[in-house]
Amino acid sequence: MHAERQEPETIPEDPVEAALAWHQGDPRATIATLIEDCRHLRQQLALTEGAMSRGMTRGWTPSFDRGE
Secondary structure, three states, X not given: XXXXXXXXXXXXXXXXXXXXXXXXXXXXXXXXXXXXXXXXHHHHHHHHHHHOOOOOOOOOOOOOOOOX
């Protein structure tokens, strides 16, 4: 079986401008999408946390909040 070659995802120079452009410059729609993306990723993290064992990650556990 032959796997298709995928081009690496390019990171835009200014991700804020790229996000705004995706929503035709509408900042409210951009923020709403980013909030929904965060909600979805937190849900995925919660599911992953429940499904994986501590041995699989050598004691590491995921965190829902960024450490700053």
